[in-house]
Amino acid sequence: MTDSFAAATADAVTAASADSYARIVAALIRVTGDWTLAEDCAQEALTLALQRWPREGVPGEPGGWLMTVARNRAIDVLRRASVERRKLAELAVLALADPGPAPAAEELVDDRLRLIFTCCHPALALEARVALTLRTIGGVPTADIARAFLVSESTMTRRLTRAKKKIADAGIPYRVPTGRALTERLPGVLAVLYLLFTYGYNADGRPAFADEAIRLARLLRQLMPGQGEVSALLALFLFQHSRRDARRDLHGNLLALDKQDRLRWDHAAIAEGLRALAGTTENGPYALQARIAACHATATSADATDWPAIATWYDRLAGIQPSPVIELNRAVAHGYAHGPAAGLALLAWARAGGALDDYPLAIAVEADLTARHGDRDRAAALFRRAAAAAHSESERRALLERARCEDPRQRRSAEWSRESAAMPRQPESGPARP
Numbered sequence: 001m002t003d004s005f006a007a008a009t010a011d012a013v014t015a016a017s018a019d020s021y022a023r024i025v026a027a028l029i030r031v032t033g034d035w036t037l038a039e040d041c042a043q044e045a046l047t048l049a050l051q052r053w054p055r056e057g058v059p060g061e062p063g064g065w066l067m068t069v070a071r072n073r074a075i076d077v078l079r080r081a082s083v084e085r086r087k088l089a090e091l092a093v094l095a096l097a098d099p100g101p102a103p104a105a106e107e108l109v110d111d112r113l114r115l116i117f118t119c120c121h122p123a124l125a126l127e128a129r130v131a132l133t134l135r136t137i138g139g140v141p142t143a144d145i146a147r148a149f150l151v152s153e154s155t156m157t158r159r160l161t162r163a164k165k166k167i168a169d170a171g172i173p174y175r176v177p178t179g180r181a182l183t184e185r186l187p188g189v190l191a192v193l194y195l196l197f198t199y200g201y202n203a204d205g206r207p208a209f210a211d212e213a214i215r216l217a218r219l220l221r222q223l224m225p226g227q228g229e230v231s232a233l234l235a236l237f238l239f240q241h242s243r244r245d246a247r248r249d250l251h252g253n254l255l256a257l258d259k260q261d262r263l264r265w266d267h268a269a270i271a272e273g274l275r276a277l278a279g280t281t282e283n284g285p286y287a288l289q290a291r292i293a294a295c296h297a298t299a300t301s302a303d304a305t306d307w308p309a310i311a312t313w314y315d316r317l318a319g320i321q322p323s324p325v326i327e328l329n330r331a332v333a334h335g336y337a338h339g340p341a342a343g344l345a346l347l348a349w350a351r352a353g354g355a356l357d358d359y360p361l362a363i364a365v366e367a368d369l370t371a372r373h374g375d376r377d378r379a380a381a382l383f384r385r386a387a388a389a390a391h392s393e394s395e396r397r398a399l400l401e402r403a404r405c406e407d408p409r410q411r412r413s414a415e416w417s418r419e420s421a422a423m424p425r426q427p428e429s430g431p432a433r434p
Contacts, residue, residue, distance in 0.1 A: 012058045020063035021139040026111035035164045045069040113223045120189040128163040228280040232287035238273035239293035242266040254398040258302035270297045288317040307337035324355040340373040360389040380407040
């Protein structure tokens with residue numbers, strides 16, 4: 001077996017897993033009510049595929065093959081455990097069904113949607129919802145989830161076990177809510193996906209988690225095509241993630257939005273985001289954020305950015321979802337749309353309650369607006385203060401670079417060094433999150 005054939009087979013297993021893992025787990029949970037059994041059987045099917053497909057070839061219906069193997073494994077386990085006849089009978093009926101992932105099998109589609117809403121149930125802590133979504137729907141290894149949450153694998157295993165036990169003990173229904181209940185629950189589901197995306201998009205985050213959030217948002221949009229906020233959330237993810245390859249320079253340093261090479265943005269993702277947003281007429285919080293992101297994504301240059309429109313969208317967003325961070329971004333938008341003095345005035349109002357006092361991005365925003373207002377000495381000091389409070393090494397380096405650029409003494413020294421050494425200037429980074 002050649003290395004290329006082995007790699008192709010592994011890619012086929014990965015693709016089948018992405019397409020079918022949640023479908024298999026959801027179907028087995030519905031029938032058995034046993035989360036651990038469902039996940040174990042799905043994982044065993046993937047392991048068997050890695051063993052057999054290189055020898056036997058990739059089956060014509062990879063998803064159906066995995067479903068059959070996982071289902072048969074569940075039947076074997078339940079038989080050995082002498083589980084009640086009713087569950088065995090239900091599994092026997094399932095075993096006789098067409099194993100292929102036919103689009104007409106609406107019950108399986110419903111199963112995936114039920115699984116998403118169950119993992120994101122508000123009775124669970126928000127962190128548990130994110131972890132359970134990653135593990136159960138995305139099939140992300142527990143060790144990877146543990147690293148993202150900065151805990152040991154054994155600790156994360158216990159957390160996941162407790163979350164599943166709470167679902168069972170509390171009798172949390174395995175279903176999609178309807179009517180008013182759906183309206184009340186959907187924002188919580190979207191918040192989980194948003195937090196999942198953030199874990200991947202942050203300066204030192206795990207990009208695979210952002211990819212998983214996008215995949216789940218696409219799935220949710222497919223399952224709930226009439227929900228405008230779902231489409232808007234997907235659009236927001238795509239606009240933001242389109243910049244992933246342009247956010248750092250050749251040395252790995254973060255680049256602010258206005259310093260990025262826009263030719264390196266993922267324009268196919270931007271186009272998909274625009275299509276998703278085009279079908280959204282409502283102005284919920286995710287739709288407004290997506291429209292703001294679209295203004296950035298479609299601008300041909302930093303100077304061409306429609307800051308007055310962005311400021312207007314932030315005014316509306318602050319009206320329906322007020323928060324210190326939104327007010328901070330609103331100050332940035334008004335600072336670029338109407339001048340730094342307007343931005344500083346809004347920033348002072350946003351900081352009046354004290355919620356942003358130690359927030360590094362708030363300090364960095366004040367520094368940028370102060371520099372643009374003409375006080376570069378104070379701006380340099382503020383950038384250094386923001387760097388000291390930064391949560392990641394990447395952000396700290398970017399803020400210190402801005403401080404050096406604003407400090408007149410550092411600037412003169414840098415200019416002398418460049419002239420004497422004939423070295424190009426290091427790109428500078430602004431306070432805006434890349």
